[in-house]
Amino acid sequence: VSRHILLLDLDQFLVGVELLRRPELRGRPVIVGGDGDPSRRGVVATASYEARRHGVGSGMPLRFARRRCPDAVFLPLDRQAYAVASEQVMRTLAEFPGVLEIAGWDEAFLQTDTDDPESLARRIQQRVAERTGLSCSIGIGENKLQAKTASDFGKPGGVFRLDAIRWPQVMDGQGVRKLWGIGPQRAQLLAELGIRTVGQLARADETLLAEAFGPTIGPALRQAARGIDDSAVRSQAPAPKSRGREVTFQSDLVEPAEIRERLLRLAGEVAMEVLPAGSTARRVVVKVRFAPFTTHEHRAPVDPARAPREAIAAAALQALAGFDLDRPVRLLGVRVDLAPDGSAGGERVERSQAAQQEPRVPERDAPDRLGFGGEPGGEPAQ
DNA sequence: TCTGGGGTCCTAGGACCC
């Protein structure tokens, strides 16, 4: 019996949930994102496989997606529905023995000891399908990186396995974008260094990579290219380090008074709705995206002597004062940096007790999640 | 064809201190 790590990734998750209640849309190009109106500001969260064949992918502006795929059905995000479905999936996964780490709405790692991980993966797929009607792909690896990478090759609905032997056979000829941690920017920079494939990256000079990407990221990229990863599968989500809310306006704001007003509204929502109970806000970060698309941040400390709501509002205004509001504003965001769990005095005790009472299978949108953020955007565009 | 929202981590550069 040996240790394996499985990564379950739900196929076209948001679309999959929508199809459960609109089965008549099955087989059609379906695009979920924004408020479902492709003439308004917003991006594609998930596109069905049919829509992907038209070149529609995650992160693409909805207007753009409509151009590419005029026949597509556009649906608004329904976070509540996805949270419910995700919870159902995670509960099903938790029935299997092992360490379960929920890695997002549509992803989870399971570390487990078995002689036959493939058949375990098939059983999981079957049970998830029975319970939820949703299809998933499962990657199997000796570590999280291998499992995560493998799941891509299993899509949709399949099982794929990588290990130290198969990694170079499968990966060396692949483009570096297949690796976790390499997005468009790093791929571009690597290409400028003459590195386009995973194999080339695995054999690249570490000093060169450190110069290009920094002392931590450079060497880490090469390790990733070799399929090496020693991060642990952890069932306990770490305490959140920050919480926030941001909004892109359908039309840009130009009046400073209105900008202030919208900022204060966001600050109030952060204080009242997204700040985890019992947590301590240390700083407020205000984000402003000006038209056309330049983004800046400023921050200000939260006065611990004042009530959180007023203190956060005051800090937000103070941070806003760091901006020249001489250009139209298309986005405003307010985020609070939270005091580290267990870092200080009496109030903190309440908080860590509250954290321990978190359910094992968290609600979506709950502050528990691990290193990955909130929304499900992320299915690869194929 | 204009480009969401929620997060995490890393880096560069300046301030400050010894």
Place this chain on the structure above:
DNA sequence: TCTGGGGTCCTAGGACCC
């Protein structure tokens, strides 16, 4: 009369992920 070197902390920005 033109200046060191290291460490730490902070801020703003960037890249990435889901």
